[in-house]
Amino acid sequence: EELEEGEELRQDLVCALCGEPIVPTDSGDKPYTGDAGTAYEGQPICDTCYDEDTCEPAATIYYGSDHDEPHLIGSCRNETEGDFRVEWHSTDPWRGYYECKSDEYVEVFTDAILSGHESEEMLKKLYDRVLERFDEEDIGFARVFCRSSNVFMTSLEIWVRRDFVQLLKAHAIIAQAKGEVDYDNPLYSTGILFPRENLEKFKALLGERYKITTDKDLADLAAEKGGDLLTELVGAVKGD
Ligand SMILES: [Zn+2]
Ligand SMILES: [Zn+2]
Structure with missing residues (x-):
């Protein structure tokens, strides 16, 4: 499908970010285009979007x-x-x-x-x-x-x-x-994901079965064992 010349021009002059038409203040003004290494690389951007883009930088x-x-x-x-x-x-x-x-x-x-x-x-x-x-x-x-x-x-x-x-x-x-x-x-590396006293209690109960030093160790173990870990923990509290 071929675009008419006017149609292509109109497409060029729509801001890729906000969808608003880009109206040049002087004829022959080129719109901004997205910088290299961005999601909008090479696409036309209106002045407002371009100016405000780095207010909340990624x-x-x-x-x-x-x-x-x-x-x-x-x-x-x-x-x-x-x-x-x-x-x-x-x-x-x-x-x-x-x-x-x-x-x-x-x-x-x-x-x-x-x-x-x-x-x-x-x-x-x-x-x-x-x-x-x-x-x-x-x-x-x-x-x-x-x-x-x-x-x-x-x-x-x-x-x-x-x-x-x-x-x-x-x-x-x-x-x-x-x-x-x-x-x-x-x-x-503790006191981040779990309260520190809970981590200590866990180590006292299941520390012989699992080597846990950091919060991340415990989070990884919980992800791996799923609900079984809680069952084991309850068992350990009861002294099974
Ligand atoms: Zn815009
Ligand atoms: Zn980074």
């Missing part, structure tokens, strides 16, 4: 230890020149999170900052130490914050240039910094 990227110049990714704008792009993962109709992808950088560290949890302070220390060492070793890195629908959680990600030597150095620095801040202390 991801915020800082290059190196610079704190002043965030590079934002929205649905049609990407201020990282395509270094990073985002994918939305929905966990249910109302919730989900963005995940970053990159061909230029590799993720070397990720964790969730939970406000008010014991790990918050430790992670900040780890983060400062790693960034300081990366700077000293001239490692090309970026810090990536992806938006999730959980307002109590911010994902903290450190990405390093896809370069073998830099990646080796980066992993060595992170391992050393983890030791310095006692990263593997169970204090930091």
Whole structure:
């Protein structure tokens, strides 16, 4: 099916985001088009949508230890020149999170900052130490914050240039910094998904049958065993 010339023009001038026609202020004005590495790459976008796209960014990227110049990714704008792009993962109709992808950088560290949890302070220390060492070793890195629908959680990600030597150095620095801040202390991996006293009770009852150290261990076990785990737990309480 062939489009008439006028028809094609009209299609070109509809905003791919809001569906409103794009009216050029001066004849010959070209509409914005979605940036590379976005869901609307190459498609026409109206001025309003383009201007407001990064008000609630999907991801915020800082290059190196610079704190002043965030590079934002929205649905049609990407201020990282395509270094990073985002994918939305929905966990249910109302919730989900963005995940970053990159061909230029590799993720070397990720964790969730939970406000008010014991790990918050430790992670900040780890983060400062790693960034300081990366700077000293001239490692090309970026810090990536992806938006999730959980307002109590911010994902903290450190990405390093896809370069073998830099990646080796980066992993060595992170391992050393983890030791310095006692990263593997169970204090930091409990009290997140389950109340700590319940985890302790569980270990007292079924600790010989299952090796549980962190909240995640218990969550994984519950997923694997399903309802059987509760039956076992009830049995253990009764002293079966
Ligand atoms: Zn629009
Ligand atoms: Zn991400």
